Amino acid sequence: MTSMEMAHFPILTAILMSTVLGLIVIMFIPDGRDKLVKQVSLVFSGIGLILCLWLYHAYDVEKGGLQFVERTLWVKSLGIYWFMGVDGINLPMLLLTAVVLFTGVLTMWELENRVKEFFAFTFLLVAGVYGVFMSMDLFWIFVWYDVSLFPMYPLIAIWGGTRKEYGGMKLTLYLLAGSVLILPGIIYLWAEGGAHTFDLFELARGGFSPQVQNIAFLMLYLGFGVLAGVWPFHTWSPVGHVAAPTAVSMIHAGVLMKLGAYGILRLGMTLCPEGLVYWADLMALLATVGIVYGAFVGLAQTDLKYVIGYSSVSHMGIVGLGLSTMTVNGINGAVFQMFAHGVMTALFFSAVGYIYDKTHTKMIPDLGGLSKTMPVASAFFIIAAFAGIGVPCMASFWAELLVFISAVQTYPVRGIFAVLGLVVSALFMLRVVMSTFYGEKNERWAHIPDVPMSLATPRIILVGVIVFFGLFPRMILDVIQSAVIPFVSSL
Amino acid sequence: MNFMTEAMAQAAFWIVVGLTLAGAVIAVFPRNIVYNVLGLVLALTGVAGLYVFLGSMFIGLMQLLIYVGAICVAIVFAIMLSRPLHLEVPQRKLPKVLLAAMASCLFAIALIGVSLRTAWKPAAERGTDWSVATIGELLLTRYDLVFEVISLVLLVAILGAIVTAGFSRRLTS
Amino acid sequence: MNTLSTYLIIAALLFGLGLLGVLQRRNLIGMLISIELMLNGANINFMAFNRFLAPEPAVGQIITLFVMGLAAAEAAIGLSIILALFRKFRSINVERAQQMRG
């Protein structure tokens, strides 16, 4: 698994470098050349996307396991490795990141305020995200994790909207509080590991005593859980999303929140399986509360982005529930849901972003009857809402199906409550769709043009991804499964 | 004779002590800065006298040379440059003075307490070589490094003083 | 009269007076003067220990010399800071020089 085949082209490093290089190039573009900045960003995010697609294509599902491994010793005395690889769990995440970055850049095509800095920070953020997803070394995971957290504050505080200072501060503080738990957790495991290595798999092979696992798992779970929007640490998510600019919301809700769930899965569950068993009950409980609670609170919101924020809480609850079942299908569903929710949420924010840019409001009572003036823009939101409800033949349906089946099996009562949450989520999505897009033509917005083709492109890509994986779920599930089955059997 | 010398030395000692403390009081209390400097000169001279009583004429001279001769003059220059005489002398705040007095009394009492409570023991074998030659030799042999470092510190301090006083003028103007 | 504790008490008093000056003076130069007093108090201690306790009478004197040298450096730096501050605030009152308050 960790064989030292370094002969192949280091594609993972190349993907990572596509963002880092993009960042550097953007920084050297002279001020005022905004168009050039956008083009360069598009090119570099496109390179990342193409590489990720190629990676997805080249990954050998039959063989499974960790592929495209790059592993070199970096700091010998501490046992830090430059160790990257892909398996079925992080491969979909990489693809998701690439898609969301690419569409995010396109979505921000009309940005005018401090364009260079915006894209530079965005690329830094995404470099961190790529790094976390592909690193298999605890040290690097933590480093990249913090790299991805830091740009959030300037991105929100400078380009943000409603209550941006408050939102940005709250988000940053919450996430840093999470990483304050993660770092001691990692160091604790490193110290207890005996071999003094940060290599994830070597640590996992070494194993830990149940006592250590219980403590370390709780630390990692809570630390990453903050980012994954685990109830009751979720309140940063709606506030932060409301404050953030469109592309940042897309990347943040679409990708960064997955980082939390991925961290729980990759670090917590791999290293501390017995800790997982010990805390699984709690995890399932919090996840279920999150699903139901998020949906109910979403019912009462009047701000479009708040609604999406709470729906994210609800949907990330499904991920948590899937992870807590410790069954193949639960984890399959959770990883699938991470992917599906990422794309869906990106579409949501992308659609809202256009509406907000044009109307300068995202308060539901002020909108209404938008379908008449901007049918295409409305269609994107409505499609996202259906994906959120879990309509079949959209990617998230399969994920929810798998999670609920295993949840009802493992935790019958909680599972049933979670399924009931679906009705509420349907109610609140449709409520929003109706009050925003249905109804008489609103003269206030009559002058607004519908989304032009150039700006519709990112949304069309996202819709395409949702429907494609909805119609052909095996395209992604087989990949996920190739990693999950050995993972569960090793638990 | 012996008794007389003894008594005179005794008297001289206490006079020196009195001058020193009086100088210190003058250096601390009056609000006019010029009195303070003069008080400081008095106190430092007194200390030089005490050094003589402690058996080191050399250090006493050095005290006069460095402190009274150099530092005090520097302070006088500073006073003249910063023109504090032209400025209104601010009123003292009683609570602050009281607090300061209490704290420093506390500290002084603690110091005196320590010095009185400790059973000081002289070294078993005590040398008698008080000569300047030995001091010079030791400075250039055993304390060579320290001596160099101190020299360096002085150099840096002078440069620093020039930079701080000089550049700040350029920066603020 | 010529006992160790006499000198130590004198040094302590000198130090205490200096301390009092440092704590209550608002004039920076006044504070500097008080600091010189405190240094002298310390020097007296060195000399006294040198006279009554030390095995080698040269060592205490050397230390006193060093302290004097450092005091000169300190005075130079202190005074230049005072001058800089004076230019900045048009005052040498410490209570005005508080830009770093929380």
Added chain:
Amino acid sequence: MSWLFKDPVLLAAVLCTWLPFLSMAVILIFTRHKPQLSSYISIGAVSTSLICALYLLIKLVHVGEPVEYRTAWLIADDIIIPFGYLFDPLSLLMLLIVAVISFLVQVYSLGYMAGDPGFSRYYAFQSLFAWAMMDMVIAPGMLQLYIFWELVGLASYLLIGFYYEKWSAGQAGKKAFVMTRLGDIGFFLGLILLVLGFGDLGIVAMNEAAQAQAIPSYLITASALLIFCGVIGKSAQFPLLTWLPDAMEGPTPVSALLHSATMVAAGVYMFSRIFPFFAASPTAMAIALAIGTITMLLSSTMAMATYDIKQVWAYSTVSQLGFMVMGLAAGGYFAGVFHLTTHAGFKALLFLCSGVFIHEYHSNDMRDIGKGGGRSLKIPMVCMTVGALALSGVFPFSGFFSKEAIMGVLAAYPNKIWLLAGLLGALMTAYYSFRLIFMILFPKKVDATMPHDAVHYHQEKDDKIQIDHEEAAAGHGAAHGHGSSHGHEEGHGNVFWYMAWPLIILTTITLVLGFFQHSLEGFLLGHAADAHGGEGGHGAGHYALLIAAVSMGLAGIAWAYYEFGRKGASQEGFLARLPKTQALFANRWYIDRFLRRFLDRAIYGGLTNVFTRNDRRVIDGGIDGFCLFTIGSGRLFSFLQSGMLQYNLLVMVAAVGLVVLYFVV
């Protein structure tokens, strides 16, 4: 792709089910702005589906064993979700019904929807519906059925809320989606239970296992009851029946297609699909029977109190669906399916006829249509009367045969109360159908100018265009959401015949379908006849029952004639003299109000409110409070860090002094 062409049956199935999907995609992506082309694409797709469905039926009509094709759609550990096709008599029949009705409705819509700004969108959604419904019908496994079942719900939501400018349309769509979803949750949980307990969700496997008693009975009862929740939601059974009348906000062809013939029938279809499975649990069957009966009676009473022509048929649909559920739950597999078939025909007919009236007179109120001269539209009037006769169960229309079949099953049931309920339902059905017919046919003459108008409307067709325009200007037509100035440019007759031909075809079907009862029975029960034991052999009691049922229908018609039809009738009905009862019926037995209250109090006012407050006050408040505490304590300590050197030093000195004193002195 060569595998596709090797087997003509498979090819036909794929074409049949996926062409509509393709047409939806093409319309939405490419031809949104070309309404005419969009409609041709959609109709082309659905007519190909119809041909394929016919081909499949002819090809497979004599195949005894069900034909199954499947491929793995999703493989997740031990759960395999297949995608495929199951052809047995039931699915072939239903596929044909769906294809026929979809085709007719889409043709009809060419006239009805002509000139609507959302014409392309309408056809895209129609195609979406056709795709979902057909894939649902021929699903070989329950999970595929569930998936397309949900998609059918989605299409229904989109079509009900088609006139999205209308607030009530949006509300109705939302209500329909959420209420059916509520039932679907039960369905879903039932499926999960079955997956975990039994493991195979193949329809054939389930039915065979249930018959062979390979599944523990408690599991069957529990999962059957949960699955029945899906039927309750989709087929608008008690207590989730109120969404269907509201769904009439959609365009009338949609009501005809979805809310009478196909989508709502999906619940009943699913019931019959796994009939042997349900039959294995007497408890589930008894509960289903009770719910079907309650639904039938309640909605019949509601239909008696409304004046909205579409609402009447909507209630009647609910009532007939309840009747089908009764038939199935009483053990009459063939009776239920047969009634489903005939009902699809005559109810689509009734809706489409009403659509013509609504299209002409821009009113849903049967009194307005009557006064406007509804009787002068000959073809729809005759067709509607035929439909109403079929609905009332009068010989020789198709409804007669299927109702008789269900009555026969009910009569064979030991407890006669169900039969009585069925007869009462037949009486009420006849009453409210002919109440409507008579009100249109013999309008109450209060206004002397009305007959003039009627002539005006009918005979001077050229002027009619102008009248339409005037009415539109008066805002009367705008109430319907679609502009009324549509379509007439291409000639009124053309539009009219688009709408008339489907009516005539459906009327023909209604007239002749009943006589195919025995061949259908043979076809449906062919291979399974032994297992069910058939439903023949009612013996002598059969004729008594026949007379009773027909006389009930005729009595209802007579009653309606007495109150609405004869000269000088008050046209008020007996309900007008019982205001409280009328209020009860008109308000749908207050089911809606109860649900609304529940939603307002428990969901919006209760849980949502509590959770939102909790979020604001407790969680956010706690965090913000913590932050404020941090900031406050920072402020507090910052006094120590006043920037005043002397205070800092003072504290330091005092502290050191105290420490020294403590340790030394």
